[in-house]
Amino acid sequence: MSWLTRSLKQSIGKKFVMAVTGLFLILFLFEHIIGNYYLFAGQEAFDKYVGLLESFGYITPILEIILGLAFIIHIIYGIWLWIGNAQATPIKYEVNGSKENASFTSRYAVYLGLLILLFLIIHLINFWYHYRFMHYNLYNTVTGLFKDPYYLAFYIFTFIVLGMHIHHGFQSAFQTLGWNHPKYFPFIKKFGTFLAIVFAVGFSIIPIYYYFVY
Numbered sequence: 001m002s003w004l005t006r007s008l009k010q011s012i013g014k015k016f017v018m019a020v021t022g023l024f025l026i027l028f029l030f031e032h033i034i035g036n037y038y039l040f041a042g043q044e045a046f047d048k049y050v051g052l053l054e055s056f057g058y059i060t061p062i063l064e065i066i067l068g069l070a071f072i073i074h075i076i077y078g079i080w081l082w083i084g085n086a087q088a089t090p091i092k093y094e095v096n097g098s099k100e101n102a103s104f105t106s107r108y109a110v111y112l113g114l115l116i117l118l119f120l121i122i123h124l125i126n127f128w129y130h131y132r133f134m135h136y137n138l139y140n141t142v143t144g145l146f147k148d149p150y151y152l153a154f155y156i157f158t159f160i161v162l163g164m165h166i167h168h169g170f171q172s173a174f175q176t177l178g179w180n181h182p183k184y185f186p187f188i189k190k191f192g193t194f195l196a197i198v199f200a201v202g203f204s205i206i207p208i209y210y211y212f213v214y
């Protein structure tokens, strides 16, 4: 077994993979939230943004494959790590030590992650698949979907779960990567909380606006 295969199978190797893919996915969320805010500028502006993504030619599908792989690897390694932890100790998935000091978001990270996976499947069918393969108009699809109160509730619920997942995951990634100097780590933790709120509130504003205002 090569050094790389062995490392990736060890607990610390798995956590490393989780950390790197998780931080990459946070970068995607930045791009995604900015892109989605073009919705507020109207159909023409949003179509232009979608057209811009298309104009990258074959680079766009390559980026989508990289993104898909990051999601898949993050999910598989998360479940793998969780199973390993459950077998090693009765204390479930946690990073920070004993059950007492493990926060709710760290103890239930895998469940929060699985809820986000459920969201992703529904989300990709509604938007990505319908756009790519059925050639739906994206602006009308998005704005129309959020007129449905069930989607409104489901999306907001997921964004709260996403915020909780990031609240745990961001600081956990930095800890795994060894960037946990006592002087800077409190800032990293606070920044993780800030990011969690930005994504939970920032994404929620979109369905709320299209349900109540538009």
Ligand code: HEM
Residues within 6 Å of the ligand: 032, 036, 064, 067, 116, 120, 123, 124, 127, 128, 131, 138, 142, 155, 162, 203, 204, 206, 207
């Ligand atoms: C109200 C919030 C959101 C809206 C309006 C929205 C909208 C969209 C739209 C229109 C697309 C298809 C066009 C495109 O490919 O960019 C898309 C794709 C996608 N969304 Fe979302 N999204 C939201 C939140 C999220 C969240 C929170 C996640 C991740 C947890 C996510 C993950 C994805 C992924 C992975 C894709 C396919 C990748 C891509 O082609 O860019 N979305 N979304």
